Amino acid sequence: MRPEHTPEVAQQSRSGSARAWGDARSRSIWQWQLMVALSAGTIAIAIALLEPEVYALATFGGGLILILLLTCATLAAPWPRFGKHVIALVPALDIVAIGMLYAGNDARLGFLWVFPIAWISTYYGIGWLIAALGEIAALVLAHAPTAPLTPDLALRLLVVLLCLGLLGMTIQIGARRTRAFSRLLRRQSAQLTRTLHRVEAQEAGAAALFESMETGLARIDRHGVILAANRAYRALYGIDDVPATRPASAVEYDDYRGFALPRDCTTVARAARAEEFENERVWLFDPHGAWRALDVSSRVMPDGPVETPGILLTVHDATGAFRAAQERQTVSSIVSHELRNPLTAIAGHTDLLLDRDDLPPGVHDQLAVIENASARMQRLITSALSAHAAPAEDARAELDLRTVMMASVDAFQPTAHAAEVEIRSIVDGDLPICGDAFRLRQVIDNVLGNAVKYTGRGGLVTISSARSGDAVELVVADTGIGIAPDDLTRVFDRDFRAQTARDSGIPGTGLGMGIAREIVDQHDGTLTIASTIGVGTRVTLRLPAASTEGITA
Structure with missing residues (x-):
């Protein structure tokens, strides 16, 4: 390693004017010296062609040799080791070399002094400039005995010195300003x-605070894209990366085990329309298969100078509070129910005592007080039981399967669009059934999701439905990779994935079709699959x- 590249020298190059300047300084010295050498060389060639007799002067040749030696020394010297005073010797010697070229001639070659004067003026103070001009004047006077100093020559030299001085002052002022x-x-x-x-530190702190909050936070733009979301929000909705343009893996519902919200009614869609709402209850079926009660609010964020304006979604997971309320309700109901039995015994025996005629005086009045208190307590318990009675959960209801089907299609449209897969839906009238809308949505989501996932770009997924006698039929057909005949018999087995699915590299668990089959069996239905590899x-x-009367839309 060369000495000028050591860390110690690099450290010196960053401190002060008398300190080493580093490689940039070396390049500057080389450039200035090469300008002097090239100019002198060009003039030497011109003189050789036009006035070859000048080479007979020893001083002329000596000046050229001195410039050549100075140039070689400049290119070879380790300049980072030297201070500015040593470097000043180079332009000073250039002045001497140019003076030797000038010796015995007229003032034409004196214009070469422009280069060392400009060099000194750029990097040194006024004292150095005056010293350089004095050096030039001394060289001119030193050569006066060999070349008579005529008034014309003296005037020309004076003009050269004044021009050089003015040029030096101008360069020095410009360099000082620079x-x-x-x-x-x-x-x-x-x-x-x-x-x-x-x-950056403030942003990092704000980002850490944003990320660590237990309340879910997300910033939505006008197009419904999730620009930013903290860890709590991503965990709730199953989002891996932001910005997120595809629907989350969690599904929002209007009520517990109710109907999935249409895509234009989800919290993100409403936020994208700049709707503001406060603590609206939304039920979420999360990616882990658990129900969560969410209180969601939205606020329009003010337009900032840099960031894109958007809407802030605040999602508070109220599942714990909801379950605690349910537990309190259960405990209250149990306690109220258990209090009723001893109160019934107290009231009954009080009535029996009141029917007796052999009681001491005043006892009837005391028993009447007990009877009235018992009756009042019975009314309080009855009221408490009525207030805390949990509504009976009846998941099955009459509904139109077409509504569930179109909600699933609407939910998968963005994913299909991103994968360049077309979803075509064909519906023939109402599809009245009696069933659990939430569970049936799971079935359709699983089948339709598989069709979109395993169909290549430019493919087609068709979902059609129709009434067929006393049954409702829904068919999902795709032009995807297909399933081998040997795998078709095991599609509904737990944890099984077809070989074509494994070879595709697309992730999956092998649980969906088994769960779908169980749900369909619970609804007294059938789920069948036909497939051809490479066809679909x-x-x-x-x-x-079911009958068309009383269908829940």
């Missing part, structure tokens, strides 16, 4: 860097039809 401006820029750059570090898969769902 250095001042450079220092100002460095200070401002350092200040901006410190400000940037403070801002056809899944048929048949459920008993």
